[in-house]
Amino acid sequence: MLNVSExxxxxxxxTVNERRALDDVNLQLAAGDFVTVIGSNGAGKSTVLNTVAGRITQEKGVVELENRDVSKLKEHQRAAQIGRVFQDPMAGTSPNLTIEQNLSLADRRGYSRGLRLGVTASKRERFAEALKVLELGLEDRLRAKVGLLxxxxxxxxxxxxxxxxxxKVLLLDEHTAALDPQRAELVTRLTTKIVKEQKLTTLMVTHNMAQALEVGNRLIMMHEGRIILxxxxxxxxxxxxxxxxxxFSKIKGAVVDDKTMLQ
Amino acid sequence: MITALELGLIYALVALGVYLTFRILNFPDLTVDGSFTSGAATAAVLIVNGTDPFLASAAAFVVGALAGLITGLLHTKGNINGLLAGILTMIGLYSINLRIMGGANIPLLGEDTLISGLRDVAGSGWTSVLVLVAMALVFKLIIDWFLHTDSGLALQATGDNEQMITSFAVSTDRMKIIGLMISNGLVGLGGAIVAQFQGFADIGMGIGLILVGLASVIVGQAIFGTRVVMQATLAVVLGAVVYRLAIQFALNVGLNPNDMKLMSAVLVVAALLLPQWKGFQRIAQWRKNRTALDAAGDATLTSEAKTHGEKVR
Structure with a gap:
């Protein structure tokens, strides 16, 4: 499904700040794989995700999605097949638009956007149904601006x-790191549930070792731009x-950051 | 008074254009100073050469949109800072506008124009004001509708959160270009109608226009609110009218037309500074509390969110 090679x-x-973020990384994800990625700060976890998403262009190597080379495609072009959730809870939604308008934008991923109304009665029904999964009561607040949440x-x-x-692929970049423990737990639970239901091929970066072990069917550990486990x-x-x-301690000089130690 | 109302309603087109870039795209677009004159010049030349005034005005929209396209390309594909991209297009357009007109001024006296047509049908009293109200509302409603379509929502999100809308497979470059084209198209159309209203197109008529647009948007939204798009666009239209009335008032108390640029600047500064003043904040807070109470009263019925802490749009 997803193939990152070399x-x-x-x-x-x-420059003096030169830093090798990824060093001949090879990573293959089969359809339905749920891979968690851990590693110390600067290990290259987020860089892998950003390379797959097209936000960062690699110097060398190929990114393939379903056997199609997407290395040359721009971020928004790849996004037609890649879903992403960012670490910053403010980053994934449009605050001045309503909940239903945000969902409508998400709903059109991969389709052309023309001059049809973004929110219609039938779509609204479907969005409300989808929101029930979250169990947050948002289905009753469809017309509230997202900035209020x-x-x-x-x-x-x-x-x-x-x-x-x-x-086709879901990329999660420490998407629970900025939340309080209770909310983080909720979002983790929802993630497992949704990924399982839709059988999504998922790559999830996390700082939380317990979480990395608890969810997903596969775990990789990165250090200094390489996959070491x-x-x-x-x-x-x-x-x-x-x-x-x-x-971690096997790696000479590896600094395990505070957050990781606390887990 | 009637003249001020009529002009205000025509300038509402310009204000709606500025609203699209300044508020929706969050892009301070200075192209408008040039595209306004381009629209006026295009329409004037076409009308003098016997083109139907409707067609001539439509052509002004197209020319304005092309100006927006250039700014958009400079900014997105050329990675030029938005302010600078607008200034570059605006300066370049000055020469182009002189070329279009073949001189610094084209009189339209005695020609068949949209405004002469309006005068034939509705005279120059309240009827003609009503016709212009209808025109401004039609454009307002078209923009309301557009902003609620799939494309329009993507445009709003582009101004709101680029990272998010990119992750949903929208090219923000493309949305910015589309936004700039529609905006400058409206401004060009506004220029065309203003030229027909005053009976001439002039190379200097667009100078400082960005301030007229900004003043209308900021003053209108400060007075009439911005809670939802429909309210915001109505506020913009009303803001353009209020601005014209303020200018009319200034002229009546003895300022002369040459003072108007300073007046515009002072008005915008006042509209930007007033909300920061403590006394004003207290009034705003009091108003907000009142609407929050109203909203709380409605909450059981509508479950609509309250206006608390919302960002100004």
């Missing part, structure tokens, strides 16, 4: 919007946070 990326090449509500809505038109299915089930920490 992708490299260096930031600020030729709390961070947790907005992130749950972002998740629903990202998955509304069933993308790749476990799936039963092997992953057997792992405990302690094992991951041990894995």
């Amino acid at each position: 992708v490299s990326k260096t930031f600020f090449p030729g 709390s961070g947790g509500q907005r992130q749950a809505l972002s998740l629903l919007m990202a998955t509304l038109s069933q993308p 790749d476990v799936s299915d039963e092997e992953k089930e057997k792992l405990a946070p302690g094992d991951l920490l041990a894995e």
